[in-house]
Amino acid sequence: MIAASYACPNTLEEAVAALADPAAMVIAGGTDLMVKGRTRNSYVARALVDVTGVNEMRGVTVHDGLLDIGAAEPLASLVESKVVRSLSPVLWQAVRSVGGVQTRNRATLGGNLANACPAADGICACVALGALIKVVGSQGERTIDASELFRPCPACLAHEGMLVRTCLFADPREKKTTLEPGELIARVLVPQRAEGELGSYVRLSTNRGIGLASVTASAIVVREQDGTVRLARACVGGVLPAPRALEGSELPLVGTKLENADVLRCSKSLGTIMDEECSRLANGSYKRRVAPVVLGDALRALGQEGEDVPGVPGLRRIAVPSWEEDR
Ligand SMILES: Cc1cc2nc3c(=O)[nH]c(=O)nc-3n(C[C@H](O)[C@H](O)[C@H](O)COP(=O)(O)OP(=O)(O)OC[C@H]3O[C@@H](n4cnc5c(N)ncnc54)[C@H](O)[C@@H]3O)c2cc1C
The missing domain is CATH 3.30.465.10 (Uridine Diphospho-n-acetylenolpyruvylglucosamine Reductase; domain 3)
Structure with a gap:
């Protein structure tokens, strides 16, 4: 990869000063940037500012x-x-x-x-x-x-x-x-994780090795003593024009006991949102089918079907994700 220059500031002040150059751009680990730089030679005229040494x-x-x-x-x-x-x-x-x-x-x-x-x-x-x-x-x-x-x-x-x-x-x-x-x-x-908060993180990847997911979903809930959901928030990645928090009417869980029917209602709600916002989504019909399922799994992990990840209090998973059952 070729760049016009490479600076290694030690302080935030130095980094910000270096970034005042209109040609400057940040490089951190380089795991995204180097790939693009190598395949497309995008950074020939760029002054790279390496921030990994900034205290x-x-x-x-x-x-x-x-x-x-x-x-x-x-x-x-x-x-x-x-x-x-x-x-x-x-x-x-x-x-x-x-x-x-x-x-x-x-x-x-x-x-x-x-x-x-x-x-x-x-x-x-x-x-x-x-x-x-x-x-x-x-x-x-x-x-x-x-x-x-x-x-x-x-x-x-x-x-x-x-x-x-x-x-x-x-x-x-x-x-x-x-x-x-x-x-x-x-x-x-x-x-910081609140008292009683449960969370999950689920991803679906079309390749089973390392690499970017196709769809990601993360959810958190806080429940009352009797199991009623007091707070619920989720996010689904790879499908909406910009990641945003799903909550309230888009994730109708507050006041429920997080049963299967409640999870299905949330999956359906995501499907409706996708129909409205994602008409240009690449590989859209595939994602329209799987994204509600991935969100459903992230939510099911927080209910009765879920289990604790050993040694990580507050983190939940489901033993068999829905898409595994088809294999
Ligand atoms: C083999 C491989 C597998 C991968 N798998 C995954 C995966 O499973 N999941 C996933 O999410 N990603 C994956 N990635 C992508 C990548 O590794 C991650 O996105 C990584 O976290 C990028 O961080 P970086 O420090 O390397 O960013 P860089 O490549 O250094 O920078 C990426 C971009 O962010 C900008 N930037 C970096 N730091 C800052 C900052 N502090 N402020 C402002 N701008 C900044 C840079 O200017 C650049 O445009 C994979 C990459 C490779 C090569």
Whole structure:
């Protein structure tokens, strides 16, 4: 891969200064960027700014009920982290699902989000969990909801749809995220798991090895003592123009006991949303059939059919996903 220049700042201030150059763009682990750079030589004129050495973008801390994760922290270190596993088991499961060990050793959470790939594992979990993203640029810093990071992009669904494996936009800022030129993701703030909260993360991949999912689904619920659902939120990746939280009337679970009929109602609701919003979705008829099933499995995991993932309190799974039964 050829680039015009390569800078390795040590501080956020230096990184932001380097990104003031209109030709500059961030490189973190390079696991997305290098693939595009090699196949399309997209970065010949780009000044790459490597953020992996920026101290303020590393490490994991806990404060104010939030897990505060450096955007340049490698995914492998988040998988190893007992703090991430115990305080945000759903995020832990999602980052654990990214690629293989070699990819996770390099890949970062910031890169996973900023790459704005509809079926990336990180965004689905972050949206379901109500995570916040700390963005820093020359104008200062701001915090956005994870669901505000992606620009709704029907074109992405048509050309990308997660069967074409890499995005056609070399720089996600050009089309796909709400980051302004010169801005970067510095940290990701994930609400710590609440008392009694159960979560799940499910993905369906058309290839059984490592690689991007076709559809992802993440769900969390908090239930009353008698089992009535008090809070429910989910996200489905790879199908909607931009990942967003499904809750309220789009995920009619509050007040129910999370029985099979309740799960089916939610799957049906997703089908209706897809019919309305996803007419251009690549491989649409396949995804229209499977996405409600994947969401259903993420929800069923939280009910009677689910089981605890051993050693990870709060994380649930189902022993046999629906699509496995067909094999
Ligand atoms: C073999 C293989 C398997 C993979 N499997 C999966 C998978 O299963 N699931 C999945 O989700 N992904 C997968 N990926 C994609 C990729 O590994 C992840 O998206 C990864 O997290 C990207 O992070 P990175 O640090 O390598 O990003 P980079 O490649 O360094 O950057 C990606 C993009 O994000 C921008 N960027 C990076 N960091 C920041 C930041 N802090 N602020 C602003 N912009 C930033 C860059 O400018 C670039 O446009 C796979 C990739 C490979 C090569």
